[in-house]
Amino acid sequence: MRIFTKLSAPLCLLFVFLCLKTAFSTTHLCSHEEALALLQFKTSFSINYTASDPDYCDYQPNYSKIESWKEGIDCCSWDGVSCDNVTGHIIALNLSCSFLYGTFPSNSTLFFLRNLQSLNLALNDFRLSKIPPEISQFTRLKHLDVSSSQFSGQVPREIAHLPKLVSLNLSYNWDLILETTTLRYLVQNLSEVRELVLSGLSMTSVNPRFFMNLSSSLTTLRLFNCQLRGNFPNSIFRFPNLKRFSLGGKGNLTIDLPSSNWSSPLQDLYLVDMDQDLYLGDMDCGRRLRESIGDLKSLQYLSLGCNLEGSIPASIGNLSQLTYLSLSYNNLSGQIPSSLADLTQLTCLYLSNNQFSGPIPASIGNLRQLTSLDLSSNNLSGQIPSSLADLTQLTYLDLSNNQFSGPIPASIGNVRQLTSLDLSFNNLSGQIPSSLANLTQLTSLDLYNNQFSGPIPASIGNLRQLTSLVLYSNNLSGQIPSSLANLTQLTYLSLSDNQFSSRIPASIASIGNLSQLTYLMLSSNNFNRQIPSSLANLTQLTYLSLSYNLLNGTLPPWIFTLPLLEYLFLSHNQFQGQINQFRPNSMFSAFQNLKILDLSHNSLIGKIPNCLPKSLSVLNLQANYFDGNIAFGFPEGCGLRNLNLHGNQMDGLLPRSLVNCRMLEVLDVGNNNIGGTFPHWLESLLDLQVLVLRSNKFHGSVQSTKQSPSFPKLRVLDLSSNDFRGPLPVRYIENFKAMMDLYRDEDSPEYMNVSSYQCSVVVTWKGFDYELPGILTVFSSIHLSNNMFEGEIPDVIGKLSSLKGLNLSHNNLTVHLRSLSVESNHLGGDQGEVLGLDLESLKILLKRGVFIGAMLYCLLVFACKRVLAVEGVVNVVRSD
Structure with missing residues (x-):
């Protein structure tokens, strides 16, 4: 018991x-x-x-x-x-990244959870739903995150009725709008908020000064890509608890970096304004980076890309806690300060796209924690310092687009963690060091546009993780090493524009073992003989360029069976024979993905295959010996934008099915035997910019057949050396709007591209034909010479203010020579004489304010010889 x-x-x-x-x-x-x-x-x-x-x-x-x-x-x-x-x-409730897809209902049963304190719906797709005003029912909510979830419409004012809210993240809902009145409510009522993340919202109507009324307890404010405009008060930097601040994106924003009294707890500062092409934007943060930046002793992350000028202050070396520093995309100049070597905690250093000059300081080797270093696109010079070998943690190194010279230091092979190395666009010379073979983790190696010479080291075959090898535009010579066959992960290989053995080496056959290859560029190397049959194994190829070599023989049948090929460049070789000899009957039938085909400047003969894939945007068969009709049809939905058959022996008529190619921009069938009347039906191709029918057998009138505007984008028209008759095509000329544009940027002209393919055109200058390998967007010309046009030169030509070339010579046009003063104009070209210049036409051009540059060859040759004084420019005008 x-x-x-x-x-x-x-x-x-x-x-x-x-x-x-x-x-x-x-x-x-x-x-x-x-x-x-x-x-x-x-x-x-x-x-x-x-x-x-x-x-x-x-x-x-x-x-x-x-x-x-x-x-x-x-x-x-x-x-x-x-x-x-x-x-x-x-x-x-945390449902971030839950793959939720559908409209968020305003009467959602989620609102029954009245005790909810934290709600995370980020990274889902609510299909542009509105944020329900009923969200105000979560009166105990402290944390709300609906970022990147495809909400749209206006931010509801009811969010301001969540008095206990500590963190609010509405970011990257690109169709979500925050208006001034709603922001005012948020600022007034969210007195407890510490973290406010609004990046990616539309705030075009918001005045930045409202953010200054936020709680002084604020620790995080993210306002990137909000379309804010105006002056953002720099008093934000004096918030006593601010740790993280980001501002920028596209838009005219100004925020002056303070010269003193920074927010000492600041750990993360991001002020960057870039457009989608990563060029300098409009944001201004005071022009200079002040010495006071060194006072931010707690700073760990600093990214400033806001049109800064001048040098980097030495005080930046005081930021001993800094792990990330980006000053890319500014106008900073001077030398890279040696004080950066004091930032021993730094893991990422980005100074690209500035105007830094001089050498890389050898002390950079002190940054032993660096994993990423980008100094590209500056004016840095001297040799690459061997101290880079001390950065043994480095995985990313980009020194491209500078003026470095001398060899690659052999010690670079000690940086064995490197996965990406880019030294392109410099003046580096010598041989590619075999020590690069030690970088066995490399996935990308870019050495193009330098002056490297000698052979590719056979040891390059050790880099078995490489997916991209780019060596084009150097002076490399010798044989392509067979060890390339070891690079079985390679997807991108460019060896173009070098001086490899003129005979295609047997070792190039080893490239056929690279079964993952999608891009292969071997152009401009003087390779001769036939294409190695081993390349037929490259069934993953989407891009193949063998242009500008001396390859000969017939085109191998297998080249038309590569299933994924999108871009094929075989121009400027010595290929012979027919291309329609393969089965099936049309070689194009296998090219279901083909976008660009360039077989120009060869010796191909016979008929052109009669079918085109809808995917094709560029077809260039220029300068061959093709004959017969243009028999291939252009299907409905034809995507062709550039068709060049210039310099063949084709006859018959232009097929009317060309009107199915609604996006056609370039049509060049010059120097053939094509006949018929002017193809007026081309008027329906409203994107046409280049039309060349020269040296054919066209005849008849060129007058427009309809009242609506025709050829509004046309910039190059060449109808010369045909049998066109009647008056000049006035109705067409008066609609050449693209030749009347006075506002093109001639200081930074661009080349006309179609699907990344640089368009070319043949022009006549002083009786000789020249092929312009690229057509500048500011170039416009009209060639109507060697026809039977008659009547007077119309005044409307004087409206073509962007015209760079006009040739009306060898016609039956009538003009009346009159006295002419050309004072206070700008005549380019030869100062001593103007040959064959019709003064009446020149008067019309000058009267309209046309500036005639060196490219203007207004050669209006008539059967007369006259000498006439021209005031202000030349003394003798001889028309012969």
């Missing part, structure tokens, strides 16, 4: 514990109503694995959190659900 009494108390306690454990193990913490609310919410959406971007999700993109939500299981154990340990109420 006494023994039982001694044991009874512990046994009773154990019994009670076991009973309670059993009770709690069978009781659901989550309330039945809240579980039903979540299950009902689940039915509002489908699971779509494109709805969440895996690049921003921290788990494999093959699982949605709501898949674990099942009836009969405690909802507090569901993925993304957190409950209060005492009450069992759901207090946190």
